[in-house]
Amino acid sequence: DTGVSQNPRHKITKRGQNVTFRCDPISEHNRLYWYRQTLGQGPEFLTYFQNEAQLEKSRLLSDRFSAERPKGSFSTLEIQRTEQGDSAMYLCASTPRDRLLNEQFFGPGTRLTVL
Amino acid sequence: QKEVEQDPGPLSVPEGAIVSLNCTYSNSAFQYFMWYRQYSRKGPELLMYTYSSGNKEDGRFTAQVDKSSKYISLFIRDSQPSDSATYLCAMRANQAGTALIFGKGTTLSVSS
Numbered sequence: 001d002t003g004v005s006q007n008p009r010h011k012i013t014k015r016g017q018n019v020t021f022r023c024d025p026i027s028e029h030n031r032l033y034w035y036r037q038t039l040g041q042g043p044e045f046l047t048y049f050q051n052e053a054q055l056e057k058s059r060l061l062s063d064r065f066s067a068e069r070p071k072g073s074f075s076t077l078e079i080q081r082t083e084q085g086d087s088a089m090y091l092c093a094s095t096p097r098d099r100l101l102n103e104q105f106f107g108p109g110t111r112l113t114v115l
Numbered sequence: 116q117k118e119v120e121q122d123p124g125p126l127s128v129p130e131g132a133i134v135s136l137n138c139t140y141s142n143s144a145f146q147y148f149m150w151y152r153q154y155s156r157k158g159p160e161l162l163m164y165t166y167s168s169g170n171k172e173d174g175r176f177t178a179q180v181d182k183s184s185k186y187i188s189l190f191i192r193d194s195q196p197s198d199s200a201t202y203l204c205a206m207r208a209n210q211a212g213t214a215l216i217f218g219k220g221t222t223l224s225v226s227s
Contacts, residue, residue: 004158033213040123042203042217043159056212091158102147102207104215106158 002026004107006092012113013082020078021110023092031095032075033104034067036060038088043106049075082114118142121204121218130227134191138204138218141185145206148180149215150189153201162189162202194225 005024013019025032030051035043046065048056051072061067064082069075079086089111093104121138128134136150147166151159165171168182177190187206191198201222205215 031213035215040219042119042121042205042219043215044217045214048213056214058214093158100147100164101213102149102164102205102215103161105161106151108158111156 004092004094004105006090006107006110008110009108010111010113012115014115015082015084017082018078018080019082019112020076021090021112023075023077023107025074025092025094026096026105028096029094029105030072030097031101032069033093033095034075034077035091035093035106036088037091037109043091046077079112082112084114087112087114118216119204119206119218121221123219123221125222125224127224127226128194130194130196130225132194132225134194134198134223134225136189136191136202136204136221136223138187138206139185140187140206140216142206142208142216143182143185144208144210145216146209147207148178148187149205149207150176150178151203151205151217153203153220155200159203191223194223196225196227199224 032049034046037043049069089109091109093106149164150162153159175192179188201220203220204218
């Protein structure tokens with residue numbers, strides 16, 4: 001399967017703990033996005049990378065959230081001091097360099113539960 | 116008022132029916148209009164996108180955009196049980212960054 005992969009698929013943590021998620025985009029896709037989706041809602045944009053540069057961040061991305069894409073390949077999303085309101089599905093998407101930005105291909109997501 | 120409004124349903128139809136899914140929006144700057152399908156506990160899957168107004172057809176799926184009314188539709192012909200999923204509309208303005216703005220999604224159930 002050459003789609004976007006995300007790990008772990010599920011994460012349960014206690015409030016106040018730090019968590020880190022990983023996204024491996026489709027090979028050769030230089031653009032990568034993170035979204036958050038809560039139950040009954042559509043995905044909400046968090047941040048965007050073109051290669052290793054983080055070019056956009058949503059106001060939803062509080063100081064407790066940080067994302068990196070150090071070599072322009074995989075990306076990590078870290079949440080520090082998790083809160084119950086952080087419980088959601090965290091989705092990663094990618095776009096190849098020769099496609100429009102609206103053609104975003106999503107991974108299966110990481111489901112976070114904060115107890 | 117949210118930028119993109121979508122009736123969450125659920126919508127239940129018998130196999131073979133024509134399904135109409137709709138979204139309205141308020142931001143006249145939106146130029147790209149996408150439809151995604153999301154199965155339970157999976158990531159969204161891009162079905163098709165349309166630029167500006169007009170129609171686009173892909174197999175059993177037809178997307179329509181009416182920018183004057185700020186209204187988009189997805190029609191599914193000859194619906195199948197495998198079409199049972201949540202359908203999300205998404206939009207983007209060319210000069211407003213990379214973010215897709217999604218509706219809440221409409222849950223569709225096709226019974227055999």
